[in-house]
Amino acid sequence: MSLVPEMATLVEKRYLDPHHSLFRFIFDNELKREGFGFRPGQFVMLSIFGVGEAPISITSGPDEKGFIELCVRKAGRVTTVLHNLEENSKVGIRGPYGNGYPVEQMLGGNLLIIAGGLGIAPLRSLIRYALWRRDAFKEIYIIYGARSPENILFRGEMENLVLRNDINCLLTVDSTYGQPWNAHVGRVTDLLERVRMPLKDTSVAVCGPPVFYRFVLNKLLSLGYSKGKIYMSLERRMECGMGKCGHCVVGHKYTCVDGPIFTYWDAINLPEIF
Amino acid sequence: MTYSHLPVKGKMIFLTIEKSRLKEFLEAVSDECRLIVPEKKGKSTYIFREYTDFSKVALEFVRTIIPPKRFFFPPSETLFSYTKTEGLSVSSESESFTVIFGVHPCDLHGINILDKAFSYGGRDSFYWRKREKVGFIGLSCLPDKYCLCKSMHTDFIEDVYDIFLYTLDDVYMVSVRTAFGDDLIRLKSDLFKSPTKREVVEYKKRIMERDSMFTRIMDITNLADLLTLEYKSEVWEEYSRRCLFCGSCIMVCPTCQCFDVYDTTDLTKGISYRIRRWDACMRKDYALVAGGHNFREDRAARFRFRYLHKEIGFAEMQGRATCTGCGRCSETCPAGIDMVEVVRRIRE
Ligand SMILES: Cc1cc2nc3c(=O)[nH]c(=O)nc-3n(C[C@H](O)[C@H](O)[C@H](O)COP(=O)(O)OP(=O)(O)OC[C@H]3O[C@@H](n4cnc5c(N)ncnc54)[C@H](O)[C@@H]3O)c2cc1C
Ligand code: SF4
Ligand code: SF4
Numbered sequence: 001m002s003l004v005p006e007m008a009t010l011v012e013k014r015y016l017d018p019h020h021s022l023f024r025f026i027f028d029n030e031l032k033r034e035g036f037g038f039r040p041g042q043f044v045m046l047s048i049f050g051v052g053e054a055p056i057s058i059t060s061g062p063d064e065k066g067f068i069e070l071c072v073r074k075a076g077r078v079t080t081v082l083h084n085l086e087e088n089s090k091v092g093i094r095g096p097y098g099n100g101y102p103v104e105q106m107l108g109g110n111l112l113i114i115a116g117g118l119g120i121a122p123l124r125s126l127i128r129y130a131l132w133r134r135d136a137f138k139e140i141y142i143i144y145g146a147r148s149p150e151n152i153l154f155r156g157e158m159e160n161l162v163l164r165n166d167i168n169c170l171l172t173v174d175s176t177y178g179q180p181w182n183a184h185v186g187r188v189t190d191l192l193e194r195v196r197m198p199l200k201d202t203s204v205a206v207c208g209p210p211v212f213y214r215f216v217l218n219k220l221l222s223l224g225y226s227k228g229k230i231y232m233s234l235e236r237r238m239e240c241g242m243g244k245c246g247h248c249v250v251g252h253k254y255t256c257v258d259g260p261i262f263t264y265w266d267a268i269n270l271p272e273i274f
Numbered sequence: 275m276t277y278s279h280l281p282v283k284g285k286m287i288f289l290t291i292e293k294s295r296l297k298e299f300l301e302a303v304s305d306e307c308r309l310i311v312p313e314k315k316g317k318s319t320y321i322f323r324e325y326t327d328f329s330k331v332a333l334e335f336v337r338t339i340i341p342p343k344r345f346f347f348p349p350s351e352t353l354f355s356y357t358k359t360e361g362l363s364v365s366s367e368s369e370s371f372t373v374i375f376g377v378h379p380c381d382l383h384g385i386n387i388l389d390k391a392f393s394y395g396g397r398d399s400f401y402w403r404k405r406e407k408v409g410f411i412g413l414s415c416l417p418d419k420y421c422l423c424k425s426m427h428t429d430f431i432e433d434v435y436d437i438f439l440y441t442l443d444d445v446y447m448v449s450v451r452t453a454f455g456d457d458l459i460r461l462k463s464d465l466f467k468s469p470t471k472r473e474v475v476e477y478k479k480r481i482m483e484r485d486s487m488f489t490r491i492m493d494i495t496n497l498a499d500l501l502t503l504e505y506k507s508e509v510w511e512e513y514s515r516r517c518l519f520c521g522s523c524i525m526v527c528p529t530c531q532c533f534d535v536y537d538t539t540d541l542t543k544g545i546s547y548r549i550r551r552w553d554a555c556m557r558k559d560y561a562l563v564a565g566g567h568n569f570r571e572d573r574a575a576r577f578r579f580r581y582l583h584k585e586i587g588f589a590e591m592q593g594r595a596t597c598t599g600c601g602r603c604s605e606t607c608p609a610g611i612d613m614v615e616v617v618r619r620i621r622e
């Protein structure tokens with residue numbers, strides 16, 4: 001395992017909202033391009049040479065071969081330079097890192113996916129995984145909330161999911177801010193009341209900002225979901241992504257190796273989690 | 275010279291070498307590979323450095339300022355460089371072997387702990403490419419008032435080293451652990467003999483004597499429980515007010531592994547470098563992320579984190595506490611903060 005990245009080329013950049021864009025990369029090395037496998041929920045370390053590295057979840061699906069996609073918010077040095085890159089620019093990518101969602105354990109059951117804001121990034125990969133093998137799951141609910149309609153990332157894709165009749169996709173915004181919107185206005189927790197599937201056999205994957213977690217987790221517990229079947233993705237500072245640099249440690253776990261996906265049960269038993 | 279790090283479990287060869295002939299042995303080793311030895315630096319401080327002259331080699335010292343880890347985990351190292359035209363170029367590593375002489379049991383345990391840390395979740399190639407070319411000649415020692423190895427169960431070592439020397443009256447009792455150690459012995463095999471009955475008796479006597487010399491004891495039974503129960507103890511607050519957060523205790527620790535990764539650019543040449551350098555978990559922005567959220571900003575939380583980590587944090591992965599009891603942190607701390615005292619206060 002090495003801290004040296006593979007060279008990759010930015011082949012496509014798609015504007016999502018003023019702070020987020022979708023970036024598609026292909027590895028320059030052909031073997032790597034074809035052989036790069038990952039699980040939904042895993043992340044890569046993205047390098048911009050001369051600037052630095054940042055951990056970013058893979059947002060494309062594991063069955064889409066030949067490229068990977070990252071959905072990135074302009075947050076600081078690396079991510080801002082990335083947003084300014086032209087297509088065909090060179091970057092470095094190493095990984096995949098982290099445990100990812102335990103998809104084998106989720107197969108055969110119901111799936112409830114709850115995303116807030118940029119939390120859709122790792123979950124989009126899980127959604128793609130599940131839809132690729134739709135029959136391997138029972139019921140699927142996807143609930144996605146954002147601040148305003150223009151902040152719904154992947155809006156076209158999400159609206160297509162709403163139209164599908166083999167899954168239930170529910171969208172909500174905190175407020176319409178005067179923009180056109182014909183779905184729900186209000187909290188994600190309101191939409192959780194609408195989920196109609198047996199709790200038993202349901203895996204829940206949640207990802208979003210800290211306040212979002214607090215509300216959603218409380219709601220899930222009050223609705224009776226098992227702490228052992230709620231999967232959350234933790235965010236911590238990361239410098240190596242491979243369990244060496246120490247920065248991502250929470251209590252006695254490395255977020256980058258033992259996580260970033262933790263069950264709620266494992267997470268609350270880590271000291272210094274909240 | 276062949277090289278194998280695998281200790282031959284259960285098999286250990288004991289030899290002896292006269293003290294007066296150690297010089298010949300070390301010179302032979304130094305002819306064969308790079309030799310690092312402990313030397314006196316200040317009035318009572320020691321450092322590991324390149325062998326020059328046998329008369330400078332410290333044979334009776336307690337601890338060096340910085341542990342030997344810097345020879346395979348340097349304070350700062352360039353991982354690779356990048357230019358637009360030539361792409362990535364990984365810094366190359368020299369082929370020469372290094373032997374570090376005079377490493378005490380606690381530091382050998384420290385190396386064992388780092389080896390595990392740099393293997394967890396996958397081997398760190400930059401660590402291992404250096405580490406695989408380092409061998410150790412251990413040396414027995416006598417404790418001073420800071421040594422805690424007995425409490426931390428690191429006062430003996432039966433692993434990690436290639437050769438270990440126990441100081442007796444006229445000879446060193448030599449334990450040979452690896453094939454590489456055997457290669458070194460064979461550079462000057464005429465210097466080594468089988469131990470006599472009298473030497474074995476002396477060895478046993480010395481071990482007993484050393485065992486009775488430890489004045490500092492830290493009780494670590496049920497410490498994991500205590501640290502968990504006292505997670506919110508005001509003791510952390512109190513010490514965090516005294517602590518200067520200078521990070522010295524971390525820089526001298528044989529098992530601290532934290533690092534930062536960052537880029538620098540030489541604009542005139544158009545080359546950028548990726549560097550890793552030691553970092554300290556006590557630093558204020560250690561857990562800071564983009565957007566300004568800091569997962570461990572509070573002073574007491576940062577102070578506590580180091581203790582939790584040394585005593586219980588990595589126990590699951592390491593199978594033991596990651597403090598070796600080398601005493602460096604207590605000796606170095608400018609605020610006079612002593613681990614034994616902190617743990618005693620938590621236990622009270
Ligand atoms: C497992 C994981 C998955 C992530 N997935 C995504 C994603 O899909 N899309 C997205 O936009 N963002 C994601 N993030 C957050 C993203 O890593 C940060 O926004 C990014 O590191 C900011 O880097 P910067 O250089 O732009 O910011 P700066 O503030 O300039 O960063 C300075 C340094 O801090 C480190 N750092 C800063 N913030 C974070 C952070 N939140 N996590 C880890 N290290 C940090 C960087 O590595 C860098 O070395 C993820 C974070 C983690 C831990
Ligand atoms: S050496 Fe002492 S003062 Fe400095 S950070 Fe460590 S405990 Fe605090
Ligand atoms: S915590 Fe202190 S005594 Fe323990 S190994 Fe580190 S420097 Fe040595």
Ligand code: FES
Nearest residue numbers: 241244245246256
């Ligand atoms: S990111 Fe370095 S240990 Fe997890």
